[in-house]
Amino acid sequence: MKIVRTVPDLRELLRPYRGEGSVGFVPTMGALHEGHLELARRARAADDVVVMSIFVNPTQFNDPADLAAYPRDEHKDAELAASAGVDVLFAPGVAEVYPPGFTATVSLHGPIVEALEGAHRGVGHFQGVTTVVSKLFGMVSPDRAYFGQKDAQQVRVVRAMVADLNIPTEIVVVPTVREPDGMAMSSRNRRLSPFERARAAHISAALWEAEVAVANGIVDAGAVVQVARKVLSDNAIDVEYLELVDADTFLPVRVLVAGPALLAVAAVIGGVRLIDNVVLHPRA
Template identity: 60%
Template sequence: MKIVRTVQDLRRELDEARADGRGRVGFVPTMGALHEGHLSLVRAARAENDVVVLSIFVNPTQFTEAADLSGYPRQEAADAALAEGAGVDLIFAPEASEVYPSGFATTVHLSGALTETLEGAARGGAHFDGVATVVAKLLLAVGADAAYFGQKDAQQVLVVTRMVADLGIPTRIVACPTSRDDDGLARSSRNVRLSAEDRTRALAIPRALAAAAAAVSGGEASAEAVHGVAAAVLADAGIEPEYLAFVDPASLEPVRTMDAPVLCAIAARVGEVRLIDNAVIEPVAGTEGGAA
């Protein structure tokens, strides 16, 4: 495994791989602080490609809170060891000046519900501008056949998929299932900042998702009623969500009835740590097709 810092070196390594007959490239973009969730994406990429590239870049333009940016863990040596063990061939770990050189003046902006609701509303429009811009730059630098993202960041997956389609970037976007710890908590680099007490409280988030799904399985079709069920689980743990939303999984438009697959998305602070999670809730058999 090699670590490269510049786009020029990245492309040289990939050109050499293609010349050796290893033409199919899979890409896993990360901000480092790797955990099992990232490694599951690497394994998915490894299974389908000849070469696996993983990027490590803490993107400053997608952070709306300076403390979140400064506090984001940076552990390249540990990350490199994990990446190599999971089957990564090449790590792209650029400096900020490589991604945003002097005079950089371009932003990729998507409008509409995909970027203006949920995380866009909570974190501001600049968040997804930062995400779209850096992912576009990384995809163009790597030239991968496929890029792998976790479904925990469901809105990000939709934004990236829309951007790739709109800009004609020839990379297939693959959404992989949310990786969870044995207790059900969605894996996140932020989880290490949870105290033992807050870690226990945070388990109310996946429990709320499960309670919502159970309510629908039990025949409840009102999104408002299901919202109440999930909100009660969070409240019992002393968690006030930033949002608890029931939306169309493709458009993120709000829904009123649970008669088609619905994305339930939650964002909440537990202690000082902001967590997100989601699940697609399937309707009771035979109720699909109604008006949302």
């Protein structure tokens, strides 16, 4: 595996694959875990060369303390990336991505950026996401890019950006990788104490209870949400949002009648903000 830090070096490495093979891309902010490695393995199985980026993007953090606390260990990340079959690790500095005088932004509008994370973190959060992802796509020019279902809203936003800007990159969504107790893997999990980590497992348990309720025929959105909310409240979990939205439009769902709905949650445990979701399919 080769590590590069500049766009010219990256493009020179990838030049032999242009027109001769496919380039798979896994964008990350580092602090790699099994979820990231599964994305890399999926790319390895489908593409001729696999690029992973590690860049902690400052523009998508609305809290400077959260940015400062984000875990960083490039040496360990490089070892993990190599073990998952990554060929090129792109680890640019902030000045490489946002050079002096940089003023461009990529902004989307509508419920997909205004609901859930957008409502609680501000629409600037997704502007930071779309701006940096569009830049990374321009740097790597991947045939496919791999994202995890855990960040369902981010995936939807990236899909919309790719469609709107005619970017020739296929977005591949990989199911959420979970711990044995069901908790979604996240770099933030390592900031939890053992006691907090045990409580956090109830987040995925709440989503699972809602999934069971829908499988048993409950279609009223309020009732479905209440099933999950009770699990969270019974375990004293501070909920930032728990909402049922259309999986495509991100508009609120009142009754599950057709098509998939996304039950998404953001909760804070021990000062650590965690997100998760499940896609619900009403019975025919």
